[in-house]
Amino acid sequence: MEPVMSTPDPQQLVPTAGQTIGPFYGFALPYERGHELVPPGTPGAVRLHGTVLDGAGVPVPDAMLEIRQADPSGNVPAVEGSLRRDGTVFTGWGRCAVDPGGRYSFTTVEPGATDEGSAPFFAVTVFARGLLNRLFTRAYLPGEERLEGDRLLSGLEPERRGTLVASREDDGSLRFDVRLQGEGETVFLAFPRHGR
Amino acid sequence: MDTQAAISGEIDGIHRDSDVEETQPRLDFAPYRSSVLRHPTKDLHHADPEGVELVAPVFGHSDVDPLEADLTLQPGGEPIGERIRVVGRVLDGDGRPVRGQLVEVWQANAAGRYIHKRDQHHAPLDPHFTGVGRCLTGDDGSYSFTTIKPGPYPWRNHENAWRPAHIHFSLFGSEFTQRMVTQMYFPGDPLFPLDPILQAVTQQSARDRLVARYDHEVSEHEWLLGLRWDIVLTGTHATWMEPSDGAGDEHA
Numbered sequence: 522m523e524p525v526m527s528t529p530d531p532q533q534l535v536p537t538a539g540q541t542i543g544p545f546y547g548f549a550l551p552y553e554r555g556h557e558l559v560p561p562g563t564p565g566a567v568r569l570h571g572t573v574l575d576g577a578g579v580p581v582p583d584a585m586l587e588i589r590q591a592d593p594s595g596n597v598p599a600v601e602g603s604l605r606r607d608g609t610v611f612t613g614w615g616r617c618a619v620d621p622g623g624r625y626s627f628t629t630v631e632p633g634a635t636d637e638g639s640a641p642f643f644a645v646t647v648f649a650r651g652l653l654n655r656l657f658t659r660a661y662l663p664g665e666e667r668l669e670g671d672r673l674l675s676g677l678e679p680e681r682r683g684t685l686v687a688s689r690e691d692d693g694s695l696r697f698d699v700r701l702q703g704e705g706e707t708v709f710l711a712f713p714r715h716g717r
Numbered sequence: 718m719d720t721q722a723a724i725s726g727e728i729d730g731i732h733r734d735s736d737v738e739e740t741q742p743r744l745d746f747a748p749y750r751s752s753v754l755r756h757p758t759k760d761l762h763h764a765d766p767e768g769v770e771l772v773a774p775v776f777g778h779s780d781v782d783p784l785e786a787d788l789t790l791q792p793g794g795e796p797i798g799e800r801i802r803v804v805g806r807v808l809d810g811d812g813r814p815v816r817g818q819l820v821e822v823w824q825a826n827a828a829g830r831y832i833h834k835r836d837q838h839h840a841p842l843d844p845h846f847t848g849v850g851r852c853l854t855g856d857d858g859s860y861s862f863t864t865i866k867p868g869p870y871p872w873r874n875h876e877n878a879w880r881p882a883h884i885h886f887s888l889f890g891s892e893f894t895q896r897m898v899t900q901m902y903f904p905g906d907p908l909f910p911l912d913p914i915l916q917a918v919t920q921q922s923a924r925d926r927l928v929a930r931y932d933h934e935v936s937e938h939e940w941l942l943g944l945r946w947d948i949v950l951t952g953t954h955a956t957w958m959e960p961s962d963g964a965g966d967e968h969a
Binding site (some may be wrong): 533534535536537538539540541542543544545546547548549550575576577579581587589591595597598599600601602603604605612613614632634635636639641644646648649650651652653654655656657672675676677681701702703706707708709710711712713714715716717 | 781847
């Protein structure tokens, strides 16, 4: 590893560059029940689903999403068991590759807020062929009073806020589409220390 | 289809306008044709991580079998190819080891063919190789995979386009914000300058960090060749204070 001479703190290393997930992760990363954070039929279970779209509005058939979330009371689980789900442990993490129509679907529970004054959300990571690095975003729960005062949402142009709020479907499920580019482009996030 | 010369010309033009502070790939990198409609056009929104974003998922021994780190262990026989071991450490942006965390890898076989059903490359499948592995890092952040060297393979980005041999890596840190997926390359590959995916990382120093080095200490007598590749994730936030004098701007 090359020494980082230009930074004042010698402990700070330059992050390794990301690269696209490519087209051929399908035999490697998705796994059985990866998208089922709780077993279907669990009391309080909800479906979080949507479509990943490109700049022409065409579904992206080779994208993968991961979500990280709190439990309904706002606690963030830090327990193993995501890769071999036994149906008894809520790990708060899941992975779903989209289908040929660009659609994904998680079965989970609605997260509670982790901080007083902030609105509850799913943290979302998006990967795809053609996407050179992962993207971070958030899917907020709809109909929450706390959306108004949320720190992140209130810092966005009003017309873009909606891209981060899931919608409630007639069947009670949550719909959250990801638009990589163009009209209604989803707000994607950079965190401090991410470099560029 | 575009020629390699046309693609290389585009790459050169973008590199001339890049700057040394760029350590991550451009999302908007037209020489990689699939990126044209799949990159955000608006700047990423700078946000402070909150709550769940500060806690990575946890994986443990109930999730990963140690045997999954040896991709050459296959029922019925051994894969064809140059047997290698890839070792290294996963560190965070402050140089601290990432302990007990999941590392996932996937790759083509020695002929440059993936078992994925959408891979139509006219090269043989290997009945004894799936090209998928997992492990958990040790207390020092170390990982180790035994596998065979993947072959380069053609793709349809442009006329006579070939990907340099690579292994895909999927990584987690201690925070959700550190999630990353990347590719490890092999030293001395003549395809590097021709490849728009690697060249989307515009700085030579940053590209060099994606290339493993040969490590004779890892090689084993009459058995395999060793490669070493360390991975640095982004910095964590839990105990990090933004520098007040602006010295940290380059990391923002």
